[in-house]
Structure formats: C-alpha cells, structure tokens
Amino acid sequence: MRIFRKKTDFPDEKYTLDAVKETTVEDVDEAIAREESISQKIANAGFLKKYAKLGQIMFMMIKDYRKGIYTKMPWFIIAAITTGLLYVFMPIDLIPDFIPGLGFLDDLTVLSFVTGWIETDLHKYLDWKLKEKAYLEE
Template identity: 55%
Template sequence: MIFGKKKNKDSSNIAMMDSKVNQNYVEEKVTKIKDEDVEVVMENEEGISEKLSNASPLRKYAELGKIMFAMLKDVKKGNYPNVPWFTIASIVVALLYVFNPFDLVPDFIPGIGYIDDLAVLSISMGWIETDLHKYLDWRLAENEKA
C-alpha cells in the first residue's frame, strides 16, 4: 500500500512535468506558424481526418477536427474573418502534430503512442475553445439565414 501511494504521487508529478513540457512545446510551435503551414493542413485534410477517426484514442477529437477544418475553410474564403491569428496557428499546430508520425512519442508504440497527440490537442483546445464556440454560433446563425 505504501508503494502504491508513492507510485501515484510520482506519476502525477511526471504527468504535471510532461504537461508543462508539452504546453511550452505547443506555445513555441504556435508562434512560428506561417500562412504556408495553413496550406499544408488544408492539403492534408483527408489524412488528418482519417487519423483522427481511425486511432481509437483520438476518436473523440474527430468531430472537433471537422469543426477546425470548417473554420479554417471559412476563414480562408473570407466568410468568417474575425479570428485571431493565435487561434488559427493553434489549430494548425494541433492538426499538423497529429498528422506527423514522427512526433515526441511515435504513434506506433502500443498503449502510449498517442499520449503526446492527445496532450497537444487538449492544450490547443483549451486555448481556442471560446473561439470555436463563437464560430459554431456564427455557423448556426448563417444556417438559419439560408
């Protein structure tokens, strides 16, 4: 019982350190996103969507991925212009990270291969959740007009 408690305490410390490392990693990548990176995401929409749908740990993000792609398309077309660059960059970083098979923890490792993908997606979602809700509200309003 003593060993179990110590193990849990150490695990939570590792998880907190890992979360901070991932958050710093994501922040650094978001600040370096360029317009060309948005194009790369758009060109790879099918592959990214497929990975989100087929990797069981990432399935819960499949619908969010669709919303993110729709938002990027509407921004690119000029239909939805008032989006902070930070939001666009966060979406691009999250989706490119998921698409990249050579990330911090390779996806082919059973059981833990998607932990880093989940962390990057979760961190990004935490930052842009409000903007995604605004976008969905806008889409509902647009659909009601049509």
C-alpha cells in the first residue's frame, strides 16, 4: 500500500480513505498472509484489545471474499478492512507503538474509521455466516 510507505500526518478520515482507494488484491493477500502477526498485535495492545474479536471477523470476511464464498460486499468494504489491518501491522507509525498510552492511538483511529464504514456489511456478513453454519449443521 503505497500511501502507508510514508506517514507524516496523523491519520484522519481523508488519510484513511486515500489508503482505501489505493488498496489492491495483493494488499488483501498480504493482510491474509500476516493474519497471525496482526491478530497478536491487536490482542496484545492496550487500546486495541477491544478490536481483537472484530479483527477475527474482519479476517474471516476478507478470506471468504478471496475464496469466492461470500462476495456480497462491495470492494470498498474489503479495501477498508485490508487498510485497517495492514495499518495496524506497520512497524513504523507516526506515533511509535512502544510509547505507553499513546503508541496505538493512530492504529485505533484508523480501526475506528474502518469499523464505522463496515458496520452494516459486517452485520450482513455475520447474519449470512450464522445461516450458513445452521445450513451446514442440518
């Protein structure tokens, strides 16, 4: 994701939208490949812990999308999820992650924007996932 190579401004909605617009299928594949590292970082980071379960669901969404199992999401949703997950993974942030109390503030900001944008599609996906699970159990 080119836009993440040079971070000079605190991420805001425009910064995040610009990153989403530049997201590629290769970025989605990169996020999936780094799932374990990203999930660990979210689960172990103070401010981000509340996103641990959401991160798992976001990974399920992009993996189901890439497998062609669930394609009812617009590309924007997939790109937004990928942007948020890869942003968290980035080792070089505007605010370094090792600074106690502040280190994950920029990651939290990006994840907050992404969560707001995907909320409706997230609920649709979870409803579909529950129906799919019930169907498979019959």
